[in-house]
Ligand SMILES: NC(=O)C1=CN([C@@H]2O[C@H](COP(=O)(O)OP(=O)(O)OC[C@H]3O[C@@H](n4cnc5c(N)ncnc54)[C@H](O)[C@@H]3O)[C@@H](O)[C@H]2O)[C@@H](O)CC1
Ligand SMILES: Nc1ncnc2c1ncn2[C@@H]1O[C@H](COP(=O)(O)OP(=O)(O)O)[C@@H](O)[C@H]1O
């Protein structure tokens with residue numbers, strides 16, 4: 001698992017570390033790591049190559065200047081462009097000058113001619129988009145960009161971009177990952193993120209955000225043992241679909257069928273198309289005729305009328321784990337009394353997109369992590385907030401983020417697949433926060449495998465679920481002793 005810490009927590013940890021290490025040593029460690037990645041990006045041949053440093057007012061610029069001094073000593077032609085000449089880091093500036101680096105306040109030519117640009121405009125103290133002078137220079141960049149700590153102009157704790165900002169080829173970050181590296185636009189703008197160890201580890205407490213690695217998901221994925229049968233692995237119930245939207249039920253039940261070896265039951269008006277596509281699903285027309293299940297998936301394509309409300313009532317009263325998606329979320333938003341039917345402590349995951357979230361808990365806003373946590377605490381459920389980066393928040397404060405490599409999964413019906421995956425992992429007994437996180441990771445990977453650079457229907461994503469599970473399990477096997 002990869003940990004991610006907010007800027008407040010990074011600063012607290014840095015202050016504790018700074019109190020017990022020699023002055024300037026952290027910055028030199030950081031800058032050395034930065035220069036190492038820069039040299040790799042310049043390869044082959046570093047002597048005489050042109051590196052332009054964009055240097056802002058704080059320590060982020062200091063890192064860039066010190067890295068420039070290291071690069072200069074390796075024969076790189078380094079030019080520092082000072083965006084705030086009066087406030088440029090004095091020791092860094094002196095070190096660069098001593099190593100023979102050029103310093104200027106007029107950066108247009110240096111940016112245009114660069115083989116590599118190092119963005120040291122702003123780091124952890126960043127607020128808002130790039131100021132006009134920096135934005136004008138950044139606009140001129142054609143070379144690869146290496147960002148110091150983060151691409152300037154991106155909000156560090158949310159990954160939001162509200163104006164001009166750097167798009168980096170790669171980012172070198174120090175001590176730990178920060179939220180923007182895994183959230184939305186920030187993740188995209190960071191490029192490949194390299195982590196440089198500056199000794200911060202012992203000072204960092206529990207991470208604010210967790211990212212599951214493929215091997216984590218592979219290790220957690222349920223595998224039947226010698227004594228298992230179809231019931232012991234957990235039976236998933238799917239209550240979804242309608243005469244208008246039978247496809248949602250077919251996709252959700254299909255995902256539950258492919259995700260684990262446990263049995264899948266279906267109830268609803270789409271029993272015939274379900275039987276035709278998934279003969280192994282036990283399909284009935286009414287929830288009263290459905291046998292016992294360990295978890296329910298409810299909502300996709302179900303409708304928000306009285307019929308849907310009745311089924312949701314019965315599902316909530318059943319006292320088993322629930323994944324509530326789509327119309328079930330709208331019903332929960334419209335009829336607050338439904339929440340009272342749930343036995344406290346019963347595992348429950350809700351999977352809203354932004355509009356469903358807004359009905360339930362107000363607008364999402366810029367801070368998606370805070371929004372998901374707010375709703376999780378208010379309703380005592382695990383909230384999986386959909387989007388390019390999926391955020392999964394638990395009422396106890398745990399947050400997990402699953403960044404996506406592309407947006408091909410943003411297609412009609414792919415959310416139905418996700419809810420089926422979550423339901424089957426809940427039925428298998430996984431902790432609901434991990435169930436949602438593992439399902440999001442498998443879903444994202446299935447989308448990548450299916451798309452391979454072209455648009456896909458949700459059915460293609462669904463077909464790649466077994467391959468995604470194989471890849472994730474192989475990742476786990478490759479790191480197991
Ligand atoms: N504290 C430490 O021990 C270490 C800090 N390091 C570096 O220090 C950085 C943080 O440095 P600072 O706290 O000095 O601050 P920054 O360098 O992030 O920002 C400096 C100043 O830039 C201005 N600014 C804010 N938003 C801006 C915007 N959008 N456009 C232009 N200017 C803006 C503000 O006046 C801010 O105080 C980290 O990101 C990292 O690069 C590293 O050297 C590792 C060690
Ligand atoms: N920009 C995006 N990049 C990657 N994945 C996305 C993006 N937008 C949505 N998704 C994913 O696609 C799925 C869409 O679900 P949803 O909006 O419920 O659609 P539907 O109801 O049609 O199935 C979710 O799993 C979500 O996380």
Ligand SMILES: [K+]
Nearest residue numbers: 119122148150
């Ligand atoms: K930066």
